[in-house]
């Protein structure tokens with residue numbers, strides 16, 4: 001069985017007549033497909049790349065040196081599951097994935113060239129608006145990679161910024177001018193990094209013999225011009241020197257290593273885990289367009305800051321959520337409107353420059369209705385659809401956790417003002433919920449579109465009025481932990497596509513794309529099977545990769561104790 | 564006595580102390596709690612979803628607007644006050660400063676914010692006892708101070724709107740010496756942004772500490788803020804191309820012991836001098852330093868107007 005696509009992204013290449021390229025992340029792999037016809041294009045890392053770039057981690061001199069710099073002696077080893085302490089055990093297997101006999105004997109410590117470790121799974125994808133670059137984040141090693149995206153779909157890695165981010169990135173976007181990456185992290189900070197900058201070197205691995213560990217390690221070494229603890233001692237202000245003196249006997253100065261990263265700048269910070277960021281330009285008749293940064297956190301805040309270089313100035317907040325926020329969506333045609341969602345039972349529509357809530361849109365009943373009709377009311381609500389006991393109802397009623405909010409502009413010939421279709425998905429729900437946003441800043445529920453499996457990620461194809469979504473074939477619909485019973489059903493698809501019909505104002509399957517997409521997912525899988533499934537997430541780690549947002553919900557534990 | 568027995572005794576004491584009109588000042592030993600609360604964890608905090616939903620009426624009953632109906636906001640019912648809170652004592656501890664400020668700033672509503680439950684409870688009981696004691700002699704006294712439990716590092720904007728505050732006190736904050744723990748400090752480049760947000764232009768932040776390095780740290784954070792983005796170079800702040808002025812201006816202060824002369828001069832300068840004397844002498848920690856003959860490092864920063872947008876320059 002193939003690994004689901006945890007991230008899907010559409011890149012439209014400026015100046016190209018074609019519809020652009022679809023980028024799918026499957027575990028550690030990144031596949032590209034044509035958005036025009038759904039055909040398979042390419043995979044990163046490619047077979048050759050994979051065997052050429054990775055060190056086998058024989059602990060000769062250089063290998064050790066690298067390992068030490070990276071703070072974990074096993075960092076460079078051949079066991080990807082042990083590389084980072086965050087990496088969960090991979091011994092649980094996802095239904096039939098156990099059938100894939102992995103020619104990996106890492107447990108006895110042996111390794112051969114065909115068993116190169118792969119990167120940890122990709123957790124975020126972003127693309128420039130010009131469509132020429134793709135940015136991929138892998139979470140466990142906090143690595144940000146920038147790729148050139150050719151019209152042929154071939155991804156060429158331009159830079160790899162591993163260990164430069166102090167904390168795990170949670171959201172990544174580009175500034176409207178495509179020059180700068182904004183990265184929001186688990187510790188609440190937003191950093192800016194140049195998309196292409198002087199600091200990093202182009203990583204070309206071609207021609208390096210995989211067997212020659214020392215050369216590979218050398219190469220890795222060069223890629224990280226900043227040895228963490230070496231420079232942290234040199235960059236210090238008066239105030240910090242004192243603090244440093246106080247900890248001179250603490251040998252491990254890891255926390256200081258961010259000092260050495262000259263290529264990223266701290267723009268703003270919340271004392272909370274950040275969940276999403278947006279960069280918006282507002283035009284005005286009285287002055288030049290102004291940039292803003294919107295940032296959302298686990299503690300129910302949406303902050304409005306000025307754009308770079310004044311990102312330290314807070315202009316306001318949009319307050320009204322009572323649970324963690326996961327997604328922000330600002331429709332391009334109505335840039336002063338914001339739709340936000342997360343752990344609350346509803347979405348909120350905001351006039352964000354005014355910090356004013358305009359509307360709350362219920363999601364809970366939409367999910368509950370769908371569950372009742374698809375699974376049968378009796379299954380969920382013991383005996384009857386309505387349960388008198390309020391407490392029981394709370395227990396079995398679905399918890400809402402919004403995983404995507406996307407906006408698609410619909411232009412009709414008559415009016416100059418576009419309508420916007422808002423597409424919303426929730427973790428563990430096999431559906432796309434659509435809403436219509438009109439010129440009057442009113443949002444209305446339009447449809448629940450039931451899908452074969454739980455929807456994971458969604459991307460918009462604006463010039464085809466279409467959406468492409470990826471689905472979880474490993475778990476049962478409506479569940480984030482029960483494994484799919486593959487015996488019962490036929491094969492399920494990894495992707496789906498819908499097209500908006502402007503006449504009937506309804507969503508239909510995009511048949512032109514669908515057949516090719518399904519065929520292409522097989523090619524994607526084939527291109528992966530040639531190398532071991534070393535990077536494929538399974539069991540708990542797969543669950544965390546696909547459904548990581550619900551875990552942001554607060555448990556209401558009291559961490560204080562008496563003396 | 565066993566630990567459980569002691570805890571029971573403390574609980575019983577606190578329960579009986581809450582009886583209406585109790586004018587006896589609470590005893591600190593019954594409100595003891597671990598010295599540090601982790602500002603990153605969730606705790607079980609209550610806070611309004613937004614400042615408009617905060618009901619201040621129980622905090623400042625003497626300032627509830629007469630003849631006004633309760634305003635229903637979302638599902639909360641809020642009784643409006645005649646004026647907003649304008650002074651915040653962040654990490655107020657046992658409330659010594661609040662009590663001292665009450666008569667000094669009689670026209671302002673003053674709020675202490677404290678993360679530790681039992682310390683907050685102590686301050687609440689202390690204020691309620693003081694209000695009872697002075698109910699006849701001076702009924703307005705101590706009506707303008709209150710305290711609530713909050714993690715200010717996360718939830719300041721839930722209580723205060725943009726530019727609402729005139730004075731912010733950051734007195735003897737926990738030092739968090741280790742570099743690894745600096746993120747837990749109540750002053751950081753990124754938190755300066757929130758202090759600037761809730762403070763009106765012209766309003767002041769008062770900082771005091773007995774840890775010299777922390778004093779330097781706080782000063783460099785406020786001085787660098789807006790001058791080099793959110794932080795000093797060691798926090799990787801944005802560099803301030805084309806900008807020379809930060810958002811905060813450091814104010815000249817009277818020497819310790821000489822505050823009186825400045826106070827006599829009156830005006831803004833006199834007010835600041837009076838408040839500086841107050842944080843040196845009236846905070847719980849300040850008193851400890853006096854007893855031990857230690858040093859106090861004070862800085863006061865005045866918030867400037869927001870800088871012009873880049874398109875306005």
Ligand SMILES: C[S@@+](CC[C@H](N)C(=O)[O-])C[C@H]1O[C@@H](n2cnc3c(N)ncnc32)[C@H](O)[C@@H]1O
Pocket residue numbers: 598599600602653654655656657659676677678679682713714715716717733734735736737749846847848849
């Ligand atoms: C050393 S005491 C100083 C108390 C008082 N300001 C004084 O000067 O006597 C610091 C206080 O800040 C409180 N505190 C620390 N972090 C806090 C936070 N995030 N929000 C609110 N209070 C906090 C602590 O619980 C502690 O009571």
